[in-house]
Each structure stands twice: as C-alpha cells, then as structure tokens.
Amino acid sequence: MLAYITVICFVITFLSSNIVSADKGSVELSEYTFDKIVSKFDAALVKFDVAFPFGDKHDAFVALAQEAKELDELLFAEVGIKDYGERENEILGLKYGATKESFPVVKLFLKGKNEPISFDETKGFTSEELRRFVRDNSGIYLSLPGCIRDLDTLAIKFQNSAKEEREKILKETENVVEKLDTQDAATGKIYKTIMQKVLEKGDEFIGTEINRINKLLTGKISNEKKKELASRINILQSFSFSSSNKKDEL
Structure with a gap:
C-alpha cells in the first residue's frame, strides 16, 4: 500500500x-x-x-x-x-x-x-x-464536434439497453432537450429523433443513416449544409460507438 x-x-x-x-x-x-x-x-x-x-x-x-x-x-x-x-x-x-x-x-x-x-x-x-x-x-470516449456531452452519455446508454429501457431513456432525453438553451435545442432534437427512428426501424438505422448522409456530402451543397451534415454524422457515431468499444465518456 x-x-x-x-x-x-x-x-x-x-x-x-x-x-x-x-x-x-x-x-x-x-x-x-x-x-x-x-x-x-x-x-x-x-x-x-x-x-x-x-x-x-x-x-x-x-x-x-x-x-x-x-x-x-x-x-x-x-x-x-x-x-x-x-x-x-x-x-x-x-x-x-x-x-x-x-x-x-x-x-x-x-x-x-x-x-x-x-x-x-x-x-x-x-x-x-x-x-x-x-x-x-x-475505447475512451471523446465527444466529436457538434455533439452534446450529456446527450452523448444518454446515446451510449440507449444503444446498450433493451427496448423497454430505451423507451425510458428516450423520455429522459426529451426532458434534457426541453431544458437546453435555444442554441443547443436543435442539436438536442437530433438525438431524440435518432432514438425514435431506432425504436421504429431497429439498430440498422444508424449505419443506414450514416451512409445516406455521406452520399449527400459528396454532392453539391453549401459549406453551411456540409457542416450541419457532418455534425449529424458525429451524433450518429455517438450511438454506433457505444455498441462496440465504449469505455469512458467525455
């Protein structure tokens, strides 16, 4: 000792x-x-x-x-x-x-x-x-640009839980989003929408959505739209990260 x-x-x-x-x-x-x-x-x-x-x-x-x-x-x-x-x-x-x-x-x-x-x-x-x-x-989690740390934590928890527990985490996420300021509220709603889609379509939604957005990023879009889509991918990766190599969170 x-x-x-x-x-x-x-x-x-x-x-x-x-x-x-x-x-x-x-x-x-x-x-x-x-x-x-x-x-x-x-x-x-x-x-x-x-x-x-x-x-x-x-x-x-x-x-x-x-x-x-x-x-x-x-x-x-x-x-x-x-x-x-x-x-x-x-x-x-x-x-x-x-x-x-x-x-x-x-x-x-x-x-x-x-x-x-x-x-x-x-x-x-x-x-x-x-x-x-x-x-x-x-396996050490570092939040990516455009993500919200508290919601990343819920995303990880959501992806590692059974369906019944996921519905409770969705409610918890909605409560967190309601308390966000105007600047973060739109980002918070993305987490909520992703959870709803996963409950509706299954875990494969994460990979499918990432592929869809990556295709959009190869097209002719404004820099502002590219930044928005890149942030959305980062949020989606908060969900996919947890299913394989979660260790700690930041």
Missing part, C-alpha cells in the same frame, strides 16, 4: 512540475521519465517533435489535450527532440520511428500493449482526426 501511494505521489508531483502550459493539458517527457509516466495511464497520446514545436499540427494536438485534460486515464504528452548539443531524447525518438524528417510523430500507448499504435495523418492532422484516433483505438 505504501509503495502504491509513493508511486501516485511521484506521478502527481511530476505532472505538477512538468505541465507545458497551465491550459495546454499536456506534459513534457524525457528519456528518463517516459516509461515511468506513460505506464501509469490506461492510454497515452504522445507527440514526438522538435524541442520547441509550433504550427498547425502542434496547435491541433494542444487543442485536443486542453479539451481532454479532465480525463484522468488519458495522458497527453510531448517529447521534444534536439538534433544539436547533447541531442536530448534523440535515442527515444528513434526507438519509436521519430526522426527530424518525420516530425511530428504521434503514437498511442495503451496499457498492456507492447507496441504503440501510430497515428496516420493521411486524412489530416487535426484535432478531430486525433480525437477519432484515440476513440477508435482506446
């Missing part, structure tokens, strides 16, 4: 003294602290980069780290690598395939797994794609 408390105190002390920025939500790791810290978390999203990172990719990583900073089981960390002087963390970077030519490199480390999972940025190095990457590979 004493040993466990000692480890926890070490982690807390380390995180407190190594926060990159009070509102960034990520910590700096080195070759000396990397294994000790990463191993303490269910999941750790680590960016290997230059010692003083900047640019859109860095900003995307920081934005998601800030958004998810309340999740105790998920660590966001950065390893700054120097190719000059004492070449700090260079060997650690090479161990995970991070070189000057490939920066930034993002890896997801999962407790119990020997090898990390590499982030594929072919679809874009954005906060949204990083969020999907974490969700899909860790």
Whole structure:
C-alpha cells in the first residue's frame, strides 16, 4: 500500500512540475521519465517533435489535450527532440520511428500493449482526426464536434439497453432537450429523433443513416449544409460507438 501511494505521489508531483502550459493539458517527457509516466495511464497520446514545436499540427494536438485534460486515464504528452548539443531524447525518438524528417510523430500507448499504435495523418492532422484516433483505438470516449456531452452519455446508454429501457431513456432525453438553451435545442432534437427512428426501424438505422448522409456530402451543397451534415454524422457515431468499444465518456 505504501509503495502504491509513493508511486501516485511521484506521478502527481511530476505532472505538477512538468505541465507545458497551465491550459495546454499536456506534459513534457524525457528519456528518463517516459516509461515511468506513460505506464501509469490506461492510454497515452504522445507527440514526438522538435524541442520547441509550433504550427498547425502542434496547435491541433494542444487543442485536443486542453479539451481532454479532465480525463484522468488519458495522458497527453510531448517529447521534444534536439538534433544539436547533447541531442536530448534523440535515442527515444528513434526507438519509436521519430526522426527530424518525420516530425511530428504521434503514437498511442495503451496499457498492456507492447507496441504503440501510430497515428496516420493521411486524412489530416487535426484535432478531430486525433480525437477519432484515440476513440477508435482506446475505447475512451471523446465527444466529436457538434455533439452534446450529456446527450452523448444518454446515446451510449440507449444503444446498450433493451427496448423497454430505451423507451425510458428516450423520455429522459426529451426532458434534457426541453431544458437546453435555444442554441443547443436543435442539436438536442437530433438525438431524440435518432432514438425514435431506432425504436421504429431497429439498430440498422444508424449505419443506414450514416451512409445516406455521406452520399449527400459528396454532392453539391453549401459549406453551411456540409457542416450541419457532418455534425449529424458525429451524433450518429455517438450511438454506433457505444455498441462496440465504449469505455469512458467525455
């Protein structure tokens, strides 16, 4: 017990003294602290980069780290690598395939797994794609753009329940939607409508609707309509996510 408390105190002390920025939500790791810290978390999203990172990719990583900073089981960390002087963390970077030519490199480390999972940025190095990457590979739920956290929780609960319980959750959802302000009310009604359609048509409605909207997105529509449809897909994925890899919620 004493040993466990000692480890926890070490982690807390380390995180407190190594926060990159009070509102960034990520910590700096080195070759000396990397294994000790990463191993303490269910999941750790680590960016290997230059010692003083900047640019859109860095900003995307920081934005998601800030958004998810309340999740105790998920660590966001950065390893700054120097190719000059004492070449700090260079060997650690090479161990995970991070070189000057490939920066930034993002890896997801999962407790119990020997090898990390590499982030594929072919679809874009954005906060949204990083969020999907974490969700899909860790089971830790991160709300997507256009979603409402409380209603995401109900969507997950709905999809994992029997029909009788789903009807009760629909009522609960309606009560939540009624209390939303004008800005969120329209979004809330989408959750309610999806639940009604699932009760009427079955779970296959989720996949069918996602496919239908994806086809619409390939057509000639305004940017405003594209944004609206993309948000609807994100809400639908709140339902589909829960049926396979739910772990925690944000």
